Amino acid sequence: MEENTPAPTPGLEYGSDAIRTLDWKEHIRRRPGMYIGKLGDGTHADDGIYVLLKEVLDNAVDEYMMGYGKQIEVTLVENTITVRDYGRGIPLDKVKDVSSKMNTGAKYDSKAFKKSVGLNGVGIKAVNALSSEFYICSYRDGKCKAYLYRSGNVSEDYPLADAHEQNGTFVRFVADANIFPTYRYRDEFIEALLKNYVYLNSGMAIVFNGRRFYSKNGLVDLLNEKMTSEPLYPVIHLKGDDIEVVITHNNQYGEEYYSFVNGQHTTQGGTHLTAFREAASRTIKEYYNKNFDYSDIRNGIVAAVSIKVEEPVFESQTKTKLGSRDMxxxxxxxxxxxxxxLKKELDNYLHKNAETSDILLKKILDSEKERKAIAGVTKLARERAKKANLHNRKLRDCRVHFNDTKGDNRDESSIFITEGDSATGSITKSRNVETQAVFSLRGKPLNSYGLTRKVVYENEEFNLLQAALNVEDGIEGLRYNKIIIATDADVDGMHIRLLLITFFLQFFPDLIKKGHVYILQTPLFRVRNKKDTYYCYNEEERIAAMNKIKVNPEITRFKGLGEISPDEFRHFIGPDIRLDQVTLRKEDLVKELLEFYMGKNTMERQNFIIQNLVVDEDEL
Incomplete structure (x- = not known):
């Protein structure tokens, strides 16, 4: 045997009995990530339990898109979800096949579902396999046929029966707690999902626990819902066969897009969004017949594009990025x-609406003026950042990045923004070097409220952070899916959080709007004895831990991240990491929000602080 040849592992025989074929449900249950992306516990909008709901809804919405059923009813009671549509109903002799036989569906044949988004015969089966209980009933022409499954196995085969119900399909499911431990649905994520459906299908209504969601103006309603700054001109709404587009500009920095294919929200864009950005810029440039830079045309743009494609190809099973080249x-x-x-419709619109085209021209000229004013600073800053990136002491990078073209764990890529040597040291020593990077701040960052983009290049710390994130030209190249602000939970730490959030809101609001910014939760207490150790994030958890230990618990109050040893810190940034997502609602108008918190020390803010002051009894 050659010296470098590994010795055979004892007991490992490779015979015919080592070859196994998993049945459909066992394969889905063992490899759920292949079918629904990440699992999660319901604390994030892209967690698996919402994908399950979406797969059921996609089938109902596809029926509406084909011209059948104007209303869908959704209920959530504890963890039980029901979805009732009023489409044609599944053919009664195929209900079992459609719900439990892989690669079975109507969507292979474009005649029945010309431009659907369903998972080609996989989606509803994945919901079935990943549910502890799954019930499906089809109503069709006065008859009904139903099945009840438990963990993908048929529990009840109900006989064909008469029914006095409208045609359509009823689905009830409970996501399996063995696969989604400690999960809980959040109404706000479900409502956001349902709103997207009605924006994309004006005229269709979805009723969720008695609340009706309906859109008359389609994507215009979506843009008005999403915008957190006042538009400079009325939303341009263009509609054609298989395409709908809305465009406006506001005074925020950067670009903000919402893209959809066949009703699917492609959160990571794809070929259609790339084509839209280029075509919109080119059309506007040609309309004014001036040699504008595309970045000046797109600065401050807020837009949405929805197209319908036959047989779309997505770059992942969860369909967040379109890969198709053809319609x-x-x-x-x-x-x-x-x-x-766009060449025809957008150009016509600008010719017919002189007031809008004048406002848009002023916005482009203002962006051009600012860009040229900081051109010298930008060039120096880029050179400085490029040199710093080669030996940047502020950034401890990871190996996997969100903008990698390949890799199953791109979504896990994250960067911790820390303050102080001790906290930085603890995280750096305990992080996963594959997917977790660390960026170290030097004290409190600058308050960027009211400053122009110039400060991003003049301030070394901001410039290096921008370079680390790779967002200078937009968030399409974002290197980390999660930007995690990791500061102490004291007054100084809270102030640093506000300063960083102000920076992102001022110059990169899309990072927050698209859900990339988080606050790291760290434990306030450690409660232990010689046998057990509990880390507690609030007073209730501390009391519960003391009740478990009962006799002589040792209680440690953590004052800062630097007090937590790297060995302990490993628990808090591992699989059980607790994160609070920074979100922005329609009513949170960015300008007013920043002015209140980060502007001059107004009497209103002083009164707010006094009225909301919480005194920690442990500090008295």
Whole structure:
């Protein structure tokens, strides 16, 4: 045997009995990530339990898109979800096949579902397999057929029966707690999902626990819902066969887009969004017949694009990024289709609406003026950042990045923004070097409220942070899916959080709007004895831990991140990491929000602080 050849592992025989074929449900239950992305516990909008709901809703919405059923009813009681549509209903002799036989569905045949988003016969089966209980009933022409499954196995095969119900399909499921431990649905994530459906299908209503969601103006309503700054001009709304577009600008920095394919929210964009950005910029540039830089045209843009494609190809099972190049097997390229549409419709709109075109021209000129004013600073800052990146003591990078073209764990890529050597040291020593990077601040960052983009390049710390995130030209190149602010939970730590959030809101609001910014929760107490140790994030958890230990518990109050040893810190940034997502609602108008918290020390803010002051009894 050669010296470098590994010795055979004892007891490992490779015979025919080592080859196994998993049945459909066992494969889904063992490898759920292949079918629904990450699992999660319901604390994030893209967690698996919402994907399950979405798979059921997609089928109901596809029926509406084909012209059947104007209302969908959704209920949530504890963890039981029901979805009732009023479409055609599944053919009664195929209810079992559709719900439990892989690669079975109507969506392979474009005649029945020309531009659907369903998972080609996988989606509803994944919901079945990953549910502790799954019930499906089809109503069709006065008859009904139903099945009850438990963990993907048929529990009840109900006989064909008469029914006095409207045609359609009823689904009830409970996500399996063995696969989604300690999960809980959050109404706000479900409501956001349902709103997208009605914005994309104006005229369709979804009733959720008695609340009705309906949109008359389609994507215009979506943009008005999402915008947190006043638009500079009325939203441009363009609609054609298989395409709908809305565009406006505001005074925020950067670009903000919402893209959809066949009703699917493509959160990571794709070929259609790339085509839209290029075509919109080119059309506007040609309309004014001036050699504008595309970045000046797009600065402050807020837009949405929805297209319908035959047989779309997505870059992942969860369909967050479109990979298709063509509108269909015999259709034009997506780029040509969108380009031709905007060249005609957007150009016509600007010619007919002189007031809008004048406002847009002023916005472009203002962006150009500011960009040229800081051109010298930008060049020096880029050179400085490039040199610093080669030996940047502020950034301890990881190996996997969100903008990598390949890799199953791109979504896990994160960067901790820390303050102080001790906290930075603890996180750096305990992090996962594959997916977790660390960026170290030097004291409190500058208050950027009211400053222009110039400060991003003049301030070394901001410039290096921008370079680390790779967001200078927009968040398409973002290197980390999660930007985690990791500061002490004291007054100074809270102030640093506010300063960083102010920076992001001022110059990169899309990072927050698209859900990339988080606050790291760290324990306030450690309660232990010689046998057990509990880390507690609030007073209730501390009391519960003391009740478990009962006799002579040792209680440690953590004052800062630097007090937590790297060995302990490993628990808090591992699989059980607790994060609070920084979110922005429609009513949180960015300008007013920043002015209140970060502007001059107004009497209103002083009164707010006094009225909301909480005194920690342990400090008295």
């Amino acid at each position: 269909g097997p015999e259709g034009p390229t997506i780029s040509k289709f969108i380009g031709d549409f």
